[in-house]
Amino acid sequence: ILRWILPAKYKSVEGEVCLITGAGNGMGRLLAMEFAKRKAKLILWDMDQAGLEQTAKLVREIGGEVYAGVCDVSKIENIREAAVKSREAFGDITILVNNAGVVFAKDLLELTEWQIEQTFKVNVLAHFWMLREFLPSMLERNHGHVVTLASVVGLFSSPGMPDYCSSKHAAVGLHQALYYDLQKKKCDGIKTTMVCPYHVKTGMFKGVGLKSDVLTRSLSPGECVDAIMHAVLTNRPFVAVPRVMYISYNLSTWMPMKVLAAVYEYTGANDAISRFIPNRPYQTKLRE
Numbered sequence: 001i002l003r004w005i006l007p008a009k010y011k012s013v014e015g016e017v018c019l020i021t022g023a024g025n026g027m028g029r030l031l032a033m034e035f036a037k038r039k040a041k042l043i044l045w046d047m048d049q050a051g052l053e054q055t056a057k058l059v060r061e062i063g064g065e066v067y068a069g070v071c072d073v074s075k076i077e078n079i080r081e082a083a084v085k086s087r088e089a090f091g092d093i094t095i096l097v098n099n100a101g102v103v104f105a106k107d108l109l110e111l112t113e114w115q116i117e118q119t120f121k122v123n124v125l126a127h128f129w130m131l132r133e134f135l136p137s138m139l140e141r142n143h144g145h146v147v148t149l150a151s152v153v154g155l156f157s158s159p160g161m162p163d164y165c166s167s168k169h170a171a172v173g174l175h176q177a178l179y180y181d182l183q184k185k186k187c188d189g190i191k192t193t194m195v196c197p198y199h200v201k202t203g204m205f206k207g208v209g210l211k212s213d214v215l216t217r218s219l220s221p222g223e224c225v226d227a228i229m230h231a232v233l234t235n236r237p238f239v240a241v242p243r244v245m246y247i248s249y250n251l252s253t254w255m256p257m258k259v260l261a262a263v264y265e266y267t268g269a270n271d272a273i274s275r276f277i278p279n280r281p282y283q284t285k286l287r288e
């Protein structure tokens with residue numbers, strides 16, 4: 001309650017070295033712009049070279065310092081190589097935003113094995129590899145910030161995307177474990193923020209959304225990124241967007257699953273994912 005009454009005190013990120021994965025599109029691009037406006041040095045990674053160059057251009061146009069490198073975070077060797085080049089550009093990373101994510105939006109038996117593996121490689125395993133690469137220098141200096149783009153479906157599952165939901169649950173589990181490890185080690189200078197948005201209208205979930213806005217509505221990328229920046233700059237450990245998702249999360253922890261299934265049926269959440277339109281290269285063809 002005090003947090004809502006008192007004016008928010010924002011920290012400065014000027015001069016911090018901020019690495020954002022999946023920065024070539026969607027929220028990654030907008031996050032890059034927000035950190036650049038606040039004078040952080042940007043390291044941007046993505047496997048979409050054209051999108052990445054566009055983000056770097058936009059950052060430079062507002063006077064930001066940026067190094068952009070193509071990196072497929074599903075491959076640990078790529079992460080290691082890109083990490084060397086990134087350190088050469090600006091030195092140690094002090095803000096890590098694990099943002100890259102993939103979804104195929106298919107039922108369990110329709111997914112290919114490659115799709116299931118790719119979802120886990122990008123949405124979870126990459127977070128492990130990124131943390132193992134960049135956490136040591138943060139620990140040495142007891143300074144840094146780790147931001148995890150998880151999802152509300154990492155807190156409670158919804159139908160139509162079993163691989164995605166379970167990968168986001170794993171990302172939530174990893175992030176929470178990291179938080180408690182840092183507390184245990186008394187590393188009070190390393191902050192963490194876990195972000196759990198509902199559906200955001202980027203290209204990732206094209207076509208998806210509840211038919212009615214009675215319970216909640218899809219977010220614009222801008223409003224979600226505003227909520228993320230607010231949480232990061234005020235060192236909040238957890239943010240669910242929109243706020244009504246805190247209530248949904250709370251209900252889902254004690255509500256019988258049968259009741260939640262009825263809510264999904266009633267609100268049209270059961271059909272929401274079936275309206276999905278593949279809109280990313282990895283969603284339509286294998287990209288190795």
Ligand SMILES: NC(=O)C1=CN([C@@H]2O[C@H](COP(=O)(O)OP(=O)(O)OC[C@H]3O[C@@H](n4cnc5c(N)ncnc54)[C@H](OP(=O)(O)O)[C@@H]3O)[C@@H](O)[C@H]2O)C=CC1
Pocket residue numbers: 021022023024025026027028045046047048051071072073074098099100101102122149150151152196197198199200201202203204205280281282
């Ligand atoms: N949109 C939503 O409704 C929600 C999104 N989220 C999460 O937020 C994060 C950002 O999502 P959003 O901005 O919507 O997604 P976008 O699809 O708009 O952006 C994701 C970016 O990640 C890139 N990417 C995918 N795979 C890799 C890879 N292996 N290596 C490097 N980059 C990769 C994509 O590149 P390319 O286009 O070339 O594939 C794309 O540029 C994701 O983790 C997502 O799960 C959470 C809740 C809701």
Ligand SMILES: CC1=C(/C=C/C(C)=C/C=C/C(C)=C/C=O)C(C)(C)CCC1
Pocket residue numbers: 150151152153156157158197198199200205208215216248263264267269272
């Ligand atoms: C769980 C839940 C709902 C639906 C959730 C859905 C459909 C979430 C989709 C999220 C996406 C696309 C996340 C991407 O990362 C309602 C009906 C709003 C309210 C009750 C609880």
